[in-house]
Amino acid sequence: MKLTVWTYEGPPHVGAMRVATAMKGLHYVLHAPQGDTYADLLFTMIERRDHRPPVTYTTFEGRDLGEDTAGIFKVTCQEAYDRFKPQAIIVGASCTAELIQDDPGGLAETMQIPVPVIPLELPSYQRKENFGSDETFYQIVKSLARPMDRTPEVTVNIIGPLALGFRHRDDIEEVKGLLYEMGIGVNVVAPFDATPEDITRLGAAHANVLMYPEHAESAARHLERICGQPYTKTIPIGVAATHEFVAEVAQLCGVEPRKDLSRLRQPWWSKSVDSTYLTGKRVFLFGDATHVKAAARIARDEMGFEVVGLGCYNREFARSIRELAREFDVPALITDDYLEVEKAIEDASPEMILGTQMERHIGKRLGIPCAVISAPVHVQDFPARYSPQMGWEGANVIFDTWIHPLVMGLEEHLLSMFREDFEFHDEAGPSHHGGHSPKPSEAARTPDKVEERADPAPEAPQTGSDVMVWLSEAEKELKKIPFFVRGKARRNTEKFAADQGLQEISLDTLYEAKAHYAR
Amino acid sequence: MNTPKSIPSGTCRDTPVLKERGQREVFCGLTGIIWLHRKMQDAFFLVIGSRTCAHLLQSAAGVMIFAEPRFGTAILEETDLAGMADAHEELDREVERLLSRRPDIKQLFLVGSCPSEVIKLDLARAAERLTQVHAPHVRVLNYSGSGIETTFTQGEDACLTSMVPVLPTTDQKELMLVGALPDVVEDQAVSLLSQMGIGPIRVLPAPRTAETPGVGPNTVFACLQPFLGDTAAALTRRGAHHIQAPFPFGEEGTTLWLRAIADEFGVDDDTFDRVTAAPRARARKAIANASEHLNGKSVFFMPDSQLEIPLARFLTRECGMEAIEIGQPFIHKGLVGPDLDLMPAGPTISEGQDVDKQLDRVRAAQPDLTVCGLGLANPLEAEGLTTKWAIELVFTPVHFYEQAGDLAGLFSRPVRRRAVLKLEAAE
Numbered sequence: 002m003k004l005t006v007w008t009y010e011g012p013p014h015v016g017a018m019r020v021a022t023a024m025k026g027l028h029y030v031l032h033a034p035q036g037d038t039y040a041d042l043l044f045t046m047i048e049r050r051d052h053r054p055p056v057t058y059t060t061f062e063g064r065d066l067g068e069d070t071a072g073i074f075k076v077t078c079q080e081a082y083d084r085f086k087p088q089a090i091i092v093g094a095s096c097t098a099e100l101i102q103d104d105p106g107g108l109a110e111t112m113q114i115p116v117p118v119i120p121l122e123l124p125s126y127q128r129k130e131n132f133g134s135d136e137t138f139y140q141i142v143k144s145l146a147r148p149m150d151r152t153p154e155v156t157v158n159i160i161g162p163l164a165l166g167f168r169h170r171d172d173i174e175e176v177k178g179l180l181y182e183m184g185i186g187v188n189v190v191a192p193f194d195a196t197p198e199d200i201t202r203l204g205a206a207h208a209n210v211l212m213y214p215e216h217a218e219s220a221a222r223h224l225e226r227i228c229g230q231p232y233t234k235t236i237p238i239g240v241a242a243t244h245e246f247v248a249e250v251a252q253l254c255g256v257e258p259r260k261d262l263s264r265l266r267q268p269w270w271s272k273s274v275d276s277t278y279l280t281g282k283r284v285f286l287f288g289d290a291t292h293v294k295a296a297a298r299i300a301r302d303e304m305g306f307e308v309v310g311l312g313c314y315n316r317e318f319a320r321s322i323r324e325l326a327r328e329f330d331v332p333a334l335i336t337d338d339y340l341e342v343e344k345a346i347e348d349a350s351p352e353m354i355l356g357t358q359m360e361r362h363i364g365k366r367l368g369i370p371c372a373v374i375s376a377p378v379h380v381q382d383f384p385a386r387y388s389p390q391m392g393w394e395g396a397n398v399i400f401d402t403w404i405h406p407l408v409m410g411l412e413e414h415l416l417s418m419f420r421e422d423f424e425f426h427d428e429a430g431p432s433h434h435g436g437h438s439p440k441p442s443e444a445a446r447t448p449d450k451v452e453e454r455a456d457p458a459p460e461a462p463q464t465g466s467d468v469m470v471w472l473s474e475a476e477k478e479l480k481k482i483p484f485f486v487r488g489k490a491r492r493n494t495e496k497f498a499a500d501q502g503l504q505e506i507s508l509d510t511l512y513e514a515k516a517h518y519a520r
Numbered sequence: 521m522n523t524p525k526s527i528p529s530g531t532c533r534d535t536p537v538l539k540e541r542g543q544r545e546v547f548c549g550l551t552g553i554i555w556l557h558r559k560m561q562d563a564f565f566l567v568i569g570s571r572t573c574a575h576l577l578q579s580a581a582g583v584m585i586f587a588e589p590r591f592g593t594a595i596l597e598e599t600d601l602a603g604m605a606d607a608h609e610e611l612d613r614e615v616e617r618l619l620s621r622r623p624d625i626k627q628l629f630l631v632g633s634c635p636s637e638v639i640k641l642d643l644a645r646a647a648e649r650l651t652q653v654h655a656p657h658v659r660v661l662n663y664s665g666s667g668i669e670t671t672f673t674q675g676e677d678a679c680l681t682s683m684v685p686v687l688p689t690t691d692q693k694e695l696m697l698v699g700a701l702p703d704v705v706e707d708q709a710v711s712l713l714s715q716m717g718i719g720p721i722r723v724l725p726a727p728r729t730a731e732t733p734g735v736g737p738n739t740v741f742a743c744l745q746p747f748l749g750d751t752a753a754a755l756t757r758r759g760a761h762h763i764q765a766p767f768p769f770g771e772e773g774t775t776l777w778l779r780a781i782a783d784e785f786g787v788d789d790d791t792f793d794r795v796t797a798a799p800r801a802r803a804r805k806a807i808a809n810a811s812e813h814l815n816g817k818s819v820f821f822m823p824d825s826q827l828e829i830p831l832a833r834f835l836t837r838e839c840g841m842e843a844i845e846i847g848q849p850f851i852h853k854g855l856v857g858p859d860l861d862l863m864p865a866g867p868t869i870s871e872g873q874d875v876d877k878q879l880d881r882v883r884a885a886q887p888d889l890t891v892c893g894l895g896l897a898n899p900l901e902a903e904g905l906t907t908k909w910a911i912e913l914v915f916t917p918v919h920f921y922e923q924a925g926d927l928a929g930l931f932s933r934p935v936r937r938r939a940v941l942k943l944e945a946a947e
Contacts, residue, residue: 002568002594002610004618011575034634036548036667039576041895051902053895060544063668066638077543084876096570097634097668100601125570126598 007339007359009314009377013123014095015040016133020141020216021091022054022164026196027141028087030078032070032105033095035060047380048165057081059098071103075112078105082114089145089197090114091137093121117197119144129337131215131289131315134163138192139219145197148228149204155254156186158206158230160220161213162193167292167376168390169193169213175392176210179237179247182261185254204228208253212236212391214291215315237391238295239399240267240303267396271303279305279404285351286311287334287342287360288375290318292390294325296355296374299399301329310334310349312342314357339363350489353407358382368488370406469495474508493518532829533860535869537851542874545895546824546849547580547911548667550633552675554581555915557590559700560725562626565591566618567665568611568641569633580911590625592618596635607639611646612653619658626657626729629679632664659729661686671849673747673825673914676700680724683732684754687724690734695781696760697723698751699744702917709744709768709920712778715795716787724751735760742781744768744919746859747826749852766858767827768919769927770834771803776858799921806925811839813932813939817888820881823847823873824893824910829856831891831913831927833863839928843867844885847878889935906938 014031021029022044031037038058044050059077061070082090092105106120119140123133138160159176162169170193177187188206189199203209203224209232211221221232231253237246244260251258270276284306286293290313300306312334313322319335326333334345343363346354354364354371358379364371373382374390389395471479482490490511497514498506550573553565567573574593581589594614600607611630619625628650630643647662654660663682665675680698695718697709710721722733724741737759743752746767756762765780766773775796782792819841821828828848835841845868853860860869870878875896882890882905890900890907897907908931918927 002596002600002607002614004566004592004614005571005574005595006589006592008571008574008578010571012571014572015575034548034667035544035546035671036550036576036634037572038543038545038895039547039551039579041545042893043579045896045898046894049898051898053899058543060542061668063637063666066668080876096572097638100635100638124598125572126596126601129571 005338009337009339009357009359010130011040012096012125013128013130013133013136014093014125015043016130016135016216017091017093017121017123017137018044018054018056019130019134019163019165020137020192021056022050023162023166023192024055024195024197026088026198027055028081028085028090029054029056030074030081030090030092030105030109031056031058031095032074032093032098032103033058033060034097035062037095037097044164047378048383049380050164054164055085055087057085061098066101070098070101071108074103074105074108078109078112078114082116087116087197089117089119089141091119091121091141093123094125096125099123099125117144129315131317134216135219138217139223141192141197141200142203142220143223145200146203146224146228147201149202151207152186152188152205154186155184155256156188156206157250157254158188158203158209158224159190159212160192160209160224160232161211161215161217162190163213163216164193165376166193166213166216167373167378167382168388168395171387171389172212172391172395174387175389175395176212176237178394179243179260179392180210180250183247183251183254183256183259185250185256204230206230208232208250210250214318215289236291236295238292238395239299240265240393240396241298242295243392243396262393265393265396267303267393267400270397270400271305276305276404279407282306282353282407283309283349283351284353284355285309285346285349285360286374287313287346287354287356289313289315290322292375293322295390297325297329299396300355303396304400304403306353309351310345312336312345343367350492352486352489353403355403372403372406469498469503470505472505472507475506475511478508478511490515530865531861532846532863532865532867532869533853533857535860535865535867538868538870540870540872540874540877542872542877544671544849544873545822545875545893546873547672547893548576548634549665549670549672549675549678550576550631550667551580551672552665552679553577553591553631556676556679556700556725559727560627560729562624562728563590563629564618564622564625564627565629565631566615567591567593567631567633568636568643569593569596569631570635571595573633573635590622596639601639607641608646608649612650615650615654615660619654626659628654628658628660629682630660630662631679632662632666634666634668637664637666637668659686671823673745673827674850676745677748677750680748680751681754683725684735684751684758687732687758688734689758690736691738692720692734692736693738693740694733695719695721695785696733696735696739696741696755697721697744698741698748698755700725701744701919703727705917705919705923708922712795712799712920713781716778716782716785716791718781718785718787740781740784742777743855745827746830746852746856747850749855752855764854764858766833766862767830767856769830770838770924771800771807771921772838772862773830773834773859774803774920774924775800796921803921803924807838807928810925810928810932813935814889814928815840816842817935818842818844818885819889819891819931820844820885820887821846821848822875822878822882822890822892822896822910823849823870824891825914826850826852826856827913828891829869830859832867833859834927835931836863838924839931841889841931844887845870845878845881847871847873849873889931891931906934908934 044054059073092109109118211232224230235246235249237243247258308329314337323333339359354360355374357375361371388398494514632643643662647660650660661682663678726732735758739760742763763780765777768774768777832843832846847870851871897909900907917923
């Protein structure tokens with residue numbers, strides 16, 4: 002048993018729903034109790050889909066348990082087929098149905114359903130959402146794809162994009178654009194908008210572009226084995242990665258690595274003088290492994306940030322994240338417990354967080370700016386406008402997204418120059434944040450009495466500040482430091498004082514600490 | 521003036537109920553935690569369940585999940601399913617850890633889920649054991665919010681029912697208001713009743729454990745919500761007397777609800793009118809303003825919260841709407857009977873759901889407004905139907921006079937929006 006408030010990933014059957022909802026002409030019959038239909042609203046609300054997910058639930062109740070839940074499953078399955086007439090059906094159980102052991106796969110097999118019925122085994126008490134999507138897509142591909150003659154022209158499959166995927170919709174367009182520039186056709190995009198019939202045609206492509214390893218690596222490996230199709234290992238997020246991706250695809254397909262860089266603005270933006278202030282900004286990265294790996298390279302090599310911590314919540318990729326952390330010489334954080342993430346962020350005291358929806362809220366609490374780079378995300382990260390992460394336009398989007406929460410060079414300069422002016426006082430925050438400017442970290446630590454009427458949680462025992470005494474001169478000087486770095490200055494100084502065995506912090510201690518931590 | 525405007529000869533109470541079984545598109549009772557934990561300020565709700573349960577709470581609670589909420593899920597893992605004794609030890613350890621981290625918690629609810637019910641984890645025994653361990657500082661109770669037993673708001677019913685046996689006994693004549701309402705609404709109700717000289721007034725659930733009401737043979741209680749059937753039964757078993765009335769939605773509902781209580785406490789007509797005249801006039805005016813766009817429109821309720829019957833009564837009698845079908849997950853005639861009595865026979869009254877068949881009926885009827893859950897709302901909008909998502913009716917203050925205009929407004933907003941948007945290209 003493990004106490005959880007936030008979960009980075011849903012249960013595995015939600016992963017299966019994401020595959021089913023991404024596809025067309027496929028139906029998912031899910032053996033699940035009443036209430037599990039809540040997952041529909043992720044698709045209709047967060048992704049704002051205009052149709053119900055193609056999922057039929059058995060929604061058994063307590064009174065059904067002693068009787069015939071298997072019978073309910075068979076009736077539901079038959080009715081779903083009769084009503085929706087899909088090209089193929091996937092069947093499976095949610096966590097509760099897994100316990101009552103009805104075996105949806107076996108039951109469906111005994112029925113006379115004239116289309117392929119693909120059983121899913123998704124261990125709900127061991128695995129999570131990403132496993133569910135990867136396994137479901139793998140089972141569909143395994144059941145339906147066959148080796149076949151290659152298309153006469155050079156084509157590839159684009160595999161991995163899903164329903165509820167972070168920017169999957171626009172990444173597909175961007176990757177198609179990259180391929181188009183090289184004269185490579187697209188055979189099938191899957192699961193996104195693919196039909197089961199399309200899946201049977203996967204074998205005709207010359208290679209596979211694996212967009213998201215989390216969701217389709219098993220299928221890519223399977224296709225490599227049975228159809229002899231190589232797949233790409235580079236994820237084209239970031240300028241360098243996109244160059245590498247183009248080279249890799251060109252090599253796999255035997256074509257010229259042609260690129261149209263006319264739309265790529267990120268490198269110049271990053272070189273321009275206003276970006277000088279981005280140099281060495283300390284960033285903390287957390288999210289799914291694929292996006293964290295890409296973001297780490299962009300942060301260091303294309304933005305000039307310093308990566309002070311990184312990690313992922315999907316253990317399947319722990320090994321590669323540990324390797325990455327060694328390359329960056331920072332500790333790797335592999336956890337799905339947000340409290341550990343919060344702790345790690347506090348310890349690293351970064352100037353910026355690149356993470357998920359959860360880290361956005363951790364950032365808000367700690368008064369640290371944050372940009373979202375990975376699922377899980379909320380409705381605002383399924384935007385109406387075109388906003389890919391991949392390819393050249395993706396690089397442009399990432400630059401804007403990441404620097405937006407930061408105080409830009411000129412503004413940072415003005416804020417500290419005219420700190421005493423009423424218009425530039427510390428609480429004002431950066432002008433482009435409007436009403437959402439981060440509050441000074443001191444204030445952020447006091448829970449909002451209106452929002453949270455309950456007694457605030459007792460703060461974790463403080464190691465430094467409760468035994469440390471700030472002399473008034475030092476305290477005054479600390480207040481002169483701009484608020485967005487003041488928290489860090491306070492922590493650094495206290496840590497420095499503690500290391501020196503000091504009980505009091507004087508003005509000198511403050512500046513000695515500053516010198517000590519100077520980069 | 522205080523009696524219903526007209527009592528038709530054939531009412532919805534006599535209408536045969538269409539009972540359906542099939543796929544249900546509803547929340548489970550765990551969702552009740554989201555508003556209960558706001559109301560009970562020193563309680564923590566610990567769900568014993570799976571990752572699905574945690575994911576449900578996170579999805580349903582939206583941004584609230586980030587405000588250090590007083591609820592969480594002890595997620596069952598593979599090892600917990602293997603041996604039961606182990607699961608109890610695990611639970612004790614997690615509770616210990618939780619209570620040491622949140623010393624402000626006075627009341628802990630162990631909330632059962634589908635997985636914990638199916639493996640028959642004995643949470644009642646665990647609650648007793650933990651109460652002894654953590655007495656007198658923390659009281660541990662248990663109830664089930666599982667989808668196999670409860671639908672959405674029934675979670676609150678199950679929670680309040682679990683509290684009834686441990687309420688202290690009293691012989692005092694007290695009025696107990698039952699149901700968790702937003703503070704602002706609860707204060708209005710208490711104020712109106714106090715002005716009539718009714719008191720003392722207690723509420724269940726109390727905002728803090730220390731203010732827990734007593735119960736006994738002289739207690740009279742009125743429900744604020746139509747989904748509290750089991751709680752009402754449990755209170756009756758402890759000798760309390762249930763005042764039946766239509767639910768306090770709209771001007772008429774509020775007046776009839778207050779009147780029923782006033783009658784029980786022997787309040788004379790003059791006093792009643794003096795206290796209610798001004799707010800009644802305000803409510804009527806606000807409803808008239810907000811319901812302008814609802815007049816003559818048809819409404820179809822998909823089952824969700826058991827609020828459907830009283831809300832349909834409000835919309836048909838005070839906003840001039842016509843109900844086509846009133847779906848409820850569960851109908852407790854002992855509670856919603858007075859509301860059914862006020863509606864002339866006509867609309868289909870349905871209990872339970874077969875969602876695809878019900879959607880066929882929606883499409884055939886083409887109602888002007890469909891009240892439904894968030895999983896159905898956007899798909900129906902895309903088909904050209906106007907929808908009001910139902911969950912908002914549970915979270916938003918909608919009871920009593922001052923909210924009557926807002927309540928009508930919740931239904932008229934989607935209709936008004938449909939009228940103002942000009943998104944299609946000119947032909």
